[in-house]
Amino acid sequence: MRLPDLEAWAVFAAVADRQSFSGAAENIGLSKATVSKIIARLEAQLGQSLFHRTSRRLALTEAGRPLAEHARRMVAEARAAEEAARDAASSPSGTVRLAAPMSFGIANVAPLVAEFLVRNPAVDIDLHLSDARVDIVAEGFDVALRIGDLADSSLRARRLCDIATHIVAAPAYLAAAGVPQDAAALAHHRLLRYANVTGNWRFHGPGGAEVSIRPDGPLIANSGDALVPALLAGLGIAPLPGFIVGPHIATGALVAILPDWTPPPVGLHLLTPPSPLRPQRVEALIAFLAERLRDPCAEAVARRSDLPSSPDV
Structure with a gap:
């Protein structure tokens, strides 16, 4: 039985990531000529080209693109195996790359990262906050937190909790435009939209009722926090998670409406x-986040029933 050419697969992954023979060579400590020979060897073994080569550009072929993902996983698993062996007799150490949504990350993850680092002084965390969906494998992240539905993939996923969503507006807006009595009435209001939620808004109501509306309004933004000033200015209504609007509800600057109508559950x-x-450092962070992020979510869901009902305006 012929063993797989693991060296060639690792070099292929480096070239695919750098999109350059010279860049990969510098990164892994080989000469450009050696890297080129290894790639040629792998292509001969596979019987197909992995890269389109021009004088200015290097790009993966149709066959090369899915194989690059396999190569990255091979390298990641080999590194993890080596680090797991080293970690077995030591405390967590090294760098963990963590991705999280922007608003949730600032409010909920950043404080936990600080606490984790105090407890694990030999660990460094590279925290990446963005509402854009990162490619965990291709971009080299160890852990990612994601809110919303998950697309089918080979990633390992654990649902930590549900995130409470509140339909909110400023008292001034409700006084001027009226308080909608059910979810269908939202279609006649100015609605502020979060860009990463596409399509119609869906709501579940009393007696199993379901309503779907097409939102329309003066503002769409790719950050939930960016909608808050417009809400406070009385420009419309928006469904937003409690970690964004909770403090404004508590002060009365925003009011939660339609308590009997809820969007589908949104998972963290x-x-x-x-x-x-x-590696041990990754396992330690996963266990810490999984434990600590359950309680804030549970509290947010519990607070949902304590919110004031629609105002009488």
């Missing part, structure tokens, strides 16, 4: 690359 998920092999 913890994602990791496909391999079950993870």
Whole structure:
């Protein structure tokens, strides 16, 4: 039985990531000529080209693109196996790359990262906050937190909890435009939209009723926090998570309406690359986040029933 050419797959992954033979060579400590020979060897073994080569550009072929993902996973699993062996006799150390949504990350994740670092002084965390969906494997993240539905993938996913969503508006807006009595009435109001939620808004109501509306209004933004000033200015209504609007509800600057109508549950998920092999520092952060992020979510859901009902305006 011929063993797989693991060296060639690792070099292929480096070239695919750098999109350059010279860049990969510098990164892994080989000469450009050696890298080129290794790629040629792998292409001969596979019987197909992995890269389109021009004088100015290097790009993966149709065949090369899915194989690059396999190569990255091979390298990641090999590194994880080596680190797991080293970690077995030591405390967590090294760098963990963590991705999280912007608003949730600032409010809920950043304080936990600080606490984790105090407890684990030999660990460094590279925290990436963005509402854009990162490619965990391709971008080299160890852990990602994601809010919302998950697309089918080979990533390992754990649902931590549900995130409470509140339909909110400023008292001034409700006084001027009226308080909608059910979700269908939202179609006649100015609605502020979060860009990462596409399509119609869906709501579940009393007796199993379901309503779907097409939102329309003066503002759409790719950050939930960016909608808050417009809400406070009385420009419309928006469904937003409690970690964004909770403080404004508490002060009365925003009011939660339609308590009997709720959007579908939105889950907070913890994602990791496909391999079950993870360094000790990654396992430690996963366990810490999974434990600590359950309570804030549970409290947010519990507070949903304590919110004031629609105002009489």
